[in-house]
Every structure is written in structure tokens, then in C-alpha cells.
Amino acid sequence: MTEITDVAYRPGLNAPIGMDVIDFAELRSRARNRQIDLAGPQRPDFHHLIHVHADADALPHTVDFTEHVIPPGGWLWVRPGQVHQYGALTRSRGTIVIWSPGFVTIDPPPPETPVLPGEPVRNAVDLALRHLISDYADLGSMTLEAHNRSLRMLLEVLLLRLAHARSTPPASNPANGPFERFRAAVERDFTRTHRVADYAADLGYSTRTLTRATLSATGRTAKSYLDARIVLETKRMLVHSDRASADIARHLGFSTPGDFNKFFRKHDGRTPLTFRSQARGTPA
Incomplete structure (x- = not known):
């Protein structure tokens, strides 16, 4: 590791x-x-x-x-x-x-x-x-x-x-627009809350506005964007640290290890420990 x-x-x-x-x-x-x-x-x-x-x-x-x-x-x-x-x-x-x-x-x-x-x-x-x-x-x-x-x-x-070198020009996302503010808030708070409604309330938008802005910028809903960020951090911690699954769950804001395992399996199809062993090429 x-x-x-x-x-x-x-x-x-x-x-x-x-x-x-x-x-x-x-x-x-x-x-x-x-x-x-x-x-x-x-x-x-x-x-x-x-x-x-x-x-x-x-x-x-x-x-x-x-x-x-x-x-x-x-x-x-x-x-x-x-x-x-x-x-x-x-x-x-x-x-x-x-x-x-x-x-x-x-x-x-x-x-x-x-x-x-x-x-x-x-x-x-x-x-x-x-x-x-x-x-x-x-x-x-x-x-x-x-x-x-x-x-x-x-x-x-x-x-x-x-x-503009790509075949499809990027969508315009003002630095202080809904998606950019949501992205910054997710980076800051994704270990604290996993609810889009909480971000919307903190930023002064409706959940519909955040979802529409995130769809326009990324092609995915605000909830999907937030979940993907949590999954990414989970994978980083599983592969690049030896922290126990329960410890990672607490760090990422899950109330129980069971909720964490269920969340990760829903998005990756594997348990966290199975992903770790396969990513590292080690026995489970």
C-alpha cells in the first residue's frame, strides 16, 4: 500500500x-x-x-x-x-x-x-x-x-x-453561479452531509435549481454528483490507506458501517473491502 x-x-x-x-x-x-x-x-x-x-x-x-x-x-x-x-x-x-x-x-x-x-x-x-x-x-x-x-x-x-479545442464546447458556468457554488460546497462539506437539500438551504437555492445547474454542467443530477464525490473519496481511502472500513464510514459521515457498505455497494457493485482487495491485487 x-x-x-x-x-x-x-x-x-x-x-x-x-x-x-x-x-x-x-x-x-x-x-x-x-x-x-x-x-x-x-x-x-x-x-x-x-x-x-x-x-x-x-x-x-x-x-x-x-x-x-x-x-x-x-x-x-x-x-x-x-x-x-x-x-x-x-x-x-x-x-x-x-x-x-x-x-x-x-x-x-x-x-x-x-x-x-x-x-x-x-x-x-x-x-x-x-x-x-x-x-x-x-x-x-x-x-x-x-x-x-x-x-x-x-x-x-x-x-x-x-x-474550445474539443468537438463540443463546454457549458458556461459562471464562477459564482449555482453549480460552481455547489461544487465548492460539496468539496467542503461532503463528509458532513449527504443531502442535496442541505446544500440548497446553505446556498440559498432550491434543490431543483441545483439539480438543473448540475445537469447542465455535468450531465448528472446534483444527488448523483454528490454521491460520486463520496464514492471517489471512499476509493481513495480504501486504496491508499489501511484505515478500517468502519473508520472510513465515520470519516465520511455515515451513521453506521452498514449504511456505508450499502451505499458503496449500490454505486460500485462491490463491498468496500472487496474493492480494496481487488484494487490492490491482494486476497480478500
């Missing part, structure tokens, strides 16, 4: 406040210095935008139990709090843009799978990245405040280009 490594945002000495741009070689160097196993599970508190160079090998990458392969020229966005693991990093080359939450004012939804922009979108995305890298390296030509403001704008351009 490999414990999850929580990784705090720590940019380079010459990086602007809140953002950094590094290549894969620099990532490996920083990991060695901080004694972080990149092949092991990590949970960073900042964004990762991973780009594999067009003339490099594909990069395997696992995000919350989903295995991806980032193709040459492709991109993958890992959000704060997601558990991810690099695979075969030494065999590929690429660029990673990292930034702390709040550095940019927009937050378009990340792609569910790696994005490989088609022409002519790819040219626009590549140009946006080159412009960002060039401005990032040009630290001394402006004040720090102006430099950070420029980088925020350029990163927003890159994110918008990537958000």
Missing part, C-alpha cells in the same frame, strides 16, 4: 507569485529534491496543465483511478485535490504549467480525457503556450505586479483555447 503524498504549492525562486512553468526534466529534479515519488499517488493543492511535446513519446498518467495516455501534442488538466500518478516520465518530454487556485479568474471545465487539438486549433493553442512561456521568462522587463497581470491574462487565453 502506497500512502498519498499531499503536495503543497512551492514555485521556483524566480517564478512569479502563484504560477510556474517547468519541463519534465525540471519536474523530476524538483521531485528528487522534495523526495516525492512521481510514480506514486500525489494530491497537489494546485493545478497541473500537462502538455506532451508533439515530437515526444506519449505519457501514461493516472487520475483518480482512471488511466489516461497523453498523446504527442496532447494536454491533460489535473485539478487541485485530485490524486494522480505519472508513468514512464523519463521516456517523454513536455511542459507543465502549474498555478495556485485563484491565480486566474476563469475556470473552464477540464477535459475528461486528454485533448489533442486538431488543426487549425492546435496552432492557436501552441501559439498561446509559446507566448506564455516567453512572457514567463521575461521577468525583468516589467514590474512584478505587471508581470503577474500579463501572465494571468496569457494563461486565461491558453485555458480558453483548450476549453
Whole structure:
């Protein structure tokens, strides 16, 4: 069993406040210095935008139990709090843009799978990245405040280009809209309450409004979204810790271990301990 490594945002000495741009070689160097196993599970508190160079090998990458392969020229966005693991990093080359939450004012939804922009979108995305890298390296030509403001704008351009690189444009979800507020509240309180009505009351919406907004943003109801978040955290704890099932149940806000087992089996089809043994490849 490999414990999850929580990784705090720590940019380079010459990086602007809140953002950094590094290549894969620099990532490996920083990991060695901080004694972080990149092949092991990590949970960073900042964004990762991973780009594999067009003339490099594909990069395997696992995000919350989903295995991806980032193709040459492709991109993958890992959000704060997601558990991810690099695979075969030494065999590929690429660029990673990292930034702390709040550095940019927009937050378009990340792609569910790696994005490989088609022409002519790819040219626009590549140009946006080159412009960002060039401005990032040009630290001394402006004040720090102006430099950070420029980088925020350029990163927003890159994110918008990537958000529209898919065949289906993302739905518009204002940062202070019902779904974004619900998503933030779920991240904060999913171990406290499992009732959509409680979130609706706290946020000042009706349950119907939250359900409609969540359906528009994710294609699932508010209850389904909340349950999926609880299931995900359950799987993280089962695979990456040795905590007993009853202890996990208490942590996640279930009144009894029986309710917890029933909930997990309804959504996964297995008991928590069966999932743990199968995910780890160990006898039940």
C-alpha cells in the first residue's frame, strides 16, 4: 500500500507569485529534491496543465483511478485535490504549467480525457503556450505586479483555447453561479452531509435549481454528483490507506458501517473491502 503524498504549492525562486512553468526534466529534479515519488499517488493543492511535446513519446498518467495516455501534442488538466500518478516520465518530454487556485479568474471545465487539438486549433493553442512561456521568462522587463497581470491574462487565453479545442464546447458556468457554488460546497462539506437539500438551504437555492445547474454542467443530477464525490473519496481511502472500513464510514459521515457498505455497494457493485482487495491485487 502506497500512502498519498499531499503536495503543497512551492514555485521556483524566480517564478512569479502563484504560477510556474517547468519541463519534465525540471519536474523530476524538483521531485528528487522534495523526495516525492512521481510514480506514486500525489494530491497537489494546485493545478497541473500537462502538455506532451508533439515530437515526444506519449505519457501514461493516472487520475483518480482512471488511466489516461497523453498523446504527442496532447494536454491533460489535473485539478487541485485530485490524486494522480505519472508513468514512464523519463521516456517523454513536455511542459507543465502549474498555478495556485485563484491565480486566474476563469475556470473552464477540464477535459475528461486528454485533448489533442486538431488543426487549425492546435496552432492557436501552441501559439498561446509559446507566448506564455516567453512572457514567463521575461521577468525583468516589467514590474512584478505587471508581470503577474500579463501572465494571468496569457494563461486565461491558453485555458480558453483548450476549453474550445474539443468537438463540443463546454457549458458556461459562471464562477459564482449555482453549480460552481455547489461544487465548492460539496468539496467542503461532503463528509458532513449527504443531502442535496442541505446544500440548497446553505446556498440559498432550491434543490431543483441545483439539480438543473448540475445537469447542465455535468450531465448528472446534483444527488448523483454528490454521491460520486463520496464514492471517489471512499476509493481513495480504501486504496491508499489501511484505515478500517468502519473508520472510513465515520470519516465520511455515515451513521453506521452498514449504511456505508450499502451505499458503496449500490454505486460500485462491490463491498468496500472487496474493492480494496481487488484494487490492490491482494486476497480478500
